[in-house]
Amino acid sequence: MQDKSPTPPQIKVNRWRRFADWDERPLRLDKFAVEDAAAGFAAFSSPNDPKPGLGVENGKVISMDGIAAADFDMIDIFIANHHLDVDIAMAAMAIPSPEIARMLVDMNVPRAKLVRLAHGMTPAKLAEVVTELNALEIAFAYSKMRARHTPGNQGHVTNAKDDPLQLAADAATAVAFGFDEVETTMRVARNAWSNAIACTVGAAVGRWGTLFQCSSEEAEELQIGMAGFSSYAETVSVYGTERAFIDGDDTPWSKAFLSTAYASRGIKMRCTSGAGSELLMGFHESKSLLYLEARCLCLQRGMGVQGTQNGGIDGAPITCTVPGGMRELMAENLIAVWLDLECASGNDARPTESEIRVGAKILPFLIAGSDLICSGFGSILKYDNSFNPSLMNGEELEDFLVLQRDFEADGGLTPVGETEIIDLRSRAVQAIAAVFEELDLSKPTADMMASVVAASGSEETESYLPRDVAVISEAIKQRGINVIDVIKALAKRGFRQEAQNLLNVVKLRVTGDYLQTSAIVRNGRIISAINDPNEYLGPGTGYRLSPERREQLVNIRDVLDRDEVLRSEGRHAKTEMRLIQYRTMGLAEPGADPKEVVIGISPGFGLKIFRTLGGHPLSSVLDALTSGIRAKGGKPRIVRLRHTADTSFLGLSAARLAGSGVGIGIQAKGTAVIHQRDRLPHHNLELFSNAPITKLEHYRRLGENAATYALGESPEPVVVPTKGEAMGARFHAQVALIYAIETGLTEDGATPENIEIRLVEAAQ
Amino acid sequence: MKGKGLTTDDYPLAEKRPDLARTRRGKTLEDLTLAGIESGDVALEDLRITPEALRQQAEIAVAAGRPTLARNFERAAEMVDVPQDVILRIYELLRPGRAKGKADLLDAAKLLRGTYKAEQMAAFIEEAADVYERRGLFSKRF
Numbered sequence: 001m002q003d004k005s006p007t008p009p010q011i012k013v014n015r016w017r018r019f020a021d022w023d024e025r026p027l028r029l030d031k032f033a034v035e036d037a038a039a040g041f042a043a044f045s046s047p048n049d050p051k052p053g054l055g056v057e058n059g060k061v062i063s064m065d066g067i068a069a070a071d072f073d074m075i076d077i078f079i080a081n082h083h084l085d086v087d088i089a090m091a092a093m094a095i096p097s098p099e100i101a102r103m104l105v106d107m108n109v110p111r112a113k114l115v116r117l118a119h120g121m122t123p124a125k126l127a128e129v130v131t132e133l134n135a136l137e138i139a140f141a142y143s144k145m146r147a148r149h150t151p152g153n154q155g156h157v158t159n160a161k162d163d164p165l166q167l168a169a170d171a172a173t174a175v176a177f178g179f180d181e182v183e184t185t186m187r188v189a190r191n192a193w194s195n196a197i198a199c200t201v202g203a204a205v206g207r208w209g210t211l212f213q214c215s216s217e218e219a220e221e222l223q224i225g226m227a228g229f230s231s232y233a234e235t236v237s238v239y240g241t242e243r244a245f246i247d248g249d250d251t252p253w254s255k256a257f258l259s260t261a262y263a264s265r266g267i268k269m270r271c272t273s274g275a276g277s278e279l280l281m282g283f284h285e286s287k288s289l290l291y292l293e294a295r296c297l298c299l300q301r302g303m304g305v306q307g308t309q310n311g312g313i314d315g316a317p318i319t320c321t322v323p324g325g326m327r328e329l330m331a332e333n334l335i336a337v338w339l340d341l342e343c344a345s346g347n348d349a350r351p352t353e354s355e356i357r358v359g360a361k362i363l364p365f366l367i368a369g370s371d372l373i374c375s376g377f378g379s380i381l382k383y384d385n386s387f388n389p390s391l392m393n394g395e396e397l398e399d400f401l402v403l404q405r406d407f408e409a410d411g412g413l414t415p416v417g418e419t420e421i422i423d424l425r426s427r428a429v430q431a432i433a434a435v436f437e438e439l440d441l442s443k444p445t446a447d448m449m450a451s452v453v454a455a456s457g458s459e460e461t462e463s464y465l466p467r468d469v470a471v472i473s474e475a476i477k478q479r480g481i482n483v484i485d486v487i488k489a490l491a492k493r494g495f496r497q498e499a500q501n502l503l504n505v506v507k508l509r510v511t512g513d514y515l516q517t518s519a520i521v522r523n524g525r526i527i528s529a530i531n532d533p534n535e536y537l538g539p540g541t542g543y544r545l546s547p548e549r550r551e552q553l554v555n556i557r558d559v560l561d562r563d564e565v566l567r568s569e570g571r572h573a574k575t576e577m578r579l580i581q582y583r584t585m586g587l588a589e590p591g592a593d594p595k596e597v598v599i600g601i602s603p604g605f606g607l608k609i610f611r612t613l614g615g616h617p618l619s620s621v622l623d624a625l626t627s628g629i630r631a632k633g634g635k636p637r638i639v640r641l642r643h644t645a646d647t648s649f650l651g652l653s654a655a656r657l658a659g660s661g662v663g664i665g666i667q668a669k670g671t672a673v674i675h676q677r678d679r680l681p682h683h684n685l686e687l688f689s690n691a692p693i694t695k696l697e698h699y700r701r702l703g704e705n706a707a708t709y710a711l712g713e714s715p716e717p718v719v720v721p722t723k724g725e726a727m728g729a730r731f732h733a734q735v736a737l738i739y740a741i742e743t744g745l746t747e748d749g750a751t752p753e754n755i756e757i758r759l760v761e762a763a764q
Numbered sequence: 765m766k767g768k769g770l771t772t773d774d775y776p777l778a779e780k781r782p783d784l785a786r787t788r789r790g791k792t793l794e795d796l797t798l799a800g801i802e803s804g805d806v807a808l809e810d811l812r813i814t815p816e817a818l819r820q821q822a823e824i825a826v827a828a829g830r831p832t833l834a835r836n837f838e839r840a841a842e843m844v845d846v847p848q849d850v851i852l853r854i855y856e857l858l859r860p861g862r863a864k865g866k867a868d869l870l871d872a873a874k875l876l877r878g879t880y881k882a883e884q885m886a887a888f889i890e891e892a893a894d895v896y897e898r899r900g901l902f903s904k905r906f
Binding site for chain 2: 073074077078081082083085112115116218219222223226227228242245246249250251253254256257258259260261263264265266301302303304305306340482483484487488491492496499500503506507508509510511512513515516517525526528529530531
């Protein structure tokens with residue numbers, strides 16, 4: 001045995017600390033579930049899902065998805081009687097699912113042809129087809145199959161106090177940002193009428209056409225609608241198993257009846273369904289989430305509703321605990337639009353604490369477009385959302401606006417300036433206060449109104465509390481106040497435009513144009529799947545940003561341009577003039593002193609640019625560099641180089657002029673290098689590339705090290721510590737603009753000039 | 765034109781066919797002004813949808829290839845004049861376990877057919893009565 005090799009030392013480590021780092025990330029607040037079809041935790045398929053199939057005899061369905069008509073439950077019966085079109089069914093069911101899946105992503109197959117086929121397809125067949133598609137294909141197919149050409153969005157407007165002043169202000173704000181629909185609900189159920197009036201009035205400020213709903217108990221919601229205080233409803237939920245439906249206290253017939261009742265009152269209406277609801281209710285029959293949702297969607301088409309709110313909705317969080325959950329949510333949205341339903345595509349209840357998962361969830365819908373991308377974007381802060389926080393909220397609204405700009409994708413929203421928002425919020429609280437006073441409901445004070453106009457959320461307001469609101473709300477209900485009373489009150493108190501805007505929305509009922517599939521109001525006109533149909537047939541077709549719309553999307557706030565950079569530098573110029581004087585002393589020749597270190601400054605240094613990206617005045621930087629050089633026994637000489645603005649070449653040219661052969665190159669923005677005469681241009685001694693985090697103490701040590709190299713010694717290189725900031729994101733726009741100013745000042749063959757500086761006051 | 769044979773070209777009606785629009789009290793869209801509301805000439809009644817408008821929208825939905833939506837609009841046309849309390853009562857009756865037996869639903873259907881000429885909605889409720897019986901939805905729930 002050659003057993004002489006030494007045993008490695010024992011390493012007693014329990015855990016790689018990266019796992020501890022990961023434990024701290026918001027992601028780890030999300031809980032994930034094991035895939036378990038028997039327990040209902042399966043996204044796309046379960047052994048218990050039926051195989052697609054259809055038997056038709058004499059125009060009647062005798063079996064569907066492996067179940068004989070005699071064994072149908074009430075959902076099967078409804079689908080067989082009201083959804084399936086037997087004229088197309090046998091032909092549609094005979095096409096192999098992979099072939100239909102390819103048609104869905106084939107831009108040459110028109111949407112209308114696929115919609116016709118879907119009329120004859122069973123839930124299991126629809127589910128089987130979309131299961132063939134990967135996430136990208138689903139997004140593409142969704143973009144092709146959604147009903148309306150122009151994308152839109154819906155927002156929640158609620159607050160934790162049910163404060164009507166804030167509801168009005170926030171509704172007006174949501175309208176300004178471009179939401180096509182706004183939805184409210186209450187913390188306290190009896191506040192429904194107050195919420196409805198407040199949002200109705202707020203949504204009439206600025207422009208007209210935003211549809212409004214007050215999510216409430218079924219009978220009350222219908223009454224609020226009858227009084228003219230809402231224009232759409234989407235709380236009619238359906239479920240994919242019989243037991244879940246019954247537990248939800250309804251049947252397909254009761255919900256269909258309610259849907260018809262809304263139409264008979266001229267109120268736009270869609271159903272709600274989504275993966276996970278049956279699982280949460282405990283009646284999932286061990287079927288996959290997708291199959292159950294396909295049943296819900298066939299049911300909805302059969303009921304004759306124009307649209308659906310689907311994509312998880314309240315079940316989105318549980319769906320996202322399952323492998324493939326997010327893909328499943330996309331797939332069920334695809335089935336919805338394939339069935340020719342308007343789709344308010346979820347992206348609603350927040351399914352994660354991870355901002356990365358949030359961004360990933362929204363992106364496919366943003367770029368594919370959707371009738372209503374979110375079926376409730378929280379236009380208010382998370383804690384004010386009485387539905388529960390949304391995927392995107394008031395906190396993240398600007399992120400969404402920037403995503404629109406990044407991808408040149410229309411998410412239905414538009415940036416709004418600060419002044420405009422203040423005007424609208426003020427107008428909205430004045431309008432609702434006038435209505436309250438005129439109808440003798442309440443008289444809010446100026447302080448209440450001001451606190452609401454300024455408040456980001458209800459924690460900052462000094463306004464109504466839920467109990468005050470209950471009194472107002474009960475009075476509205478008891479006295480039978482309706483929208484005519486509100487219109488009159490607005491008009492009487494001088495809010496004529498708002499009165500007219502509100503009248504315009506209520507007038508939509510008379511002809512009912514907005515009851516058709518995917519109808520919204522844009523620029524005072526109804527657009528829907530009928531007069532604005534999605535007819536995507538490949539690149540150059542389908543929805544594209546018009547130049548005008550693109551201009552709106554890109555116009556986010558605080559955008560840098562060259563003038564802005566120069567203006568900002570101009571402000572610093574004055575200060576710098578008082579601190580430093582630069583004197584040009586003529587042509588700079590190579591030096592002979594072995595202790596000499598040349599500081600090569602860039603063309604715009606102290607002439608056009610006066611501060612580094614780290615915010616340090618250039619006078620202070622030069623002071624730090626020269627002090628550092630002197631401290632180590634070196635002799636600084638400042639030379640302005642005018643043939644280049646590149647850090648490496650500034651450094652190398654400075655080194656070649658220096659008696660010691662060591663030079664410093666520094667750009668006006670603060671990027672610096674220590675160079676040596678004989679080195680390759682990009683092979684420097686030390687580089688200070690992160691100007692934004694380079695401090696004066698670093699510049700001083702830079703000077704010290706340069707002098708130390710000049711003396712032939714080897715100092716400890718200066719390390720500017722970084723915390724991993726995204727420097728490029730924070731500074732590159734400014735860098736490029738500043739650098740362009742510097743390069744604009746360079747001249748080929750321009751000679752270096754000696755510069756004498758005089759630090760007038762103690763530069764710090 | 766009496767609203768016959770409307771196509772997708774007639775949509776939106778308010779824009780393309782304002783001549784077809786009449787409120788319950790015979791007003792045109794042009795009559796529905798703010799001044800009219802202020803003077804009391806325009807009432808909430810004038811801002812309701814009419815059976816005619818729903819039937820016109822049904823024709824357009826058929827033309828757009830949406831037969832199930834059209835049938836919903838036709839049922840809705842029949843329901844415009846059904847009072848709110850009747851609607852809410854029938855809705856309640858259709859919820860699981862509310863009706864004691866098939867007869868309750870058949871009575872509701874008879875009321876809709878007889879009093880409100882709501883033939884299609886009556887048939888829809890008769891269908892529900894059959895299904896509820898088959899699926900045991902009349903059983904008392906607690």
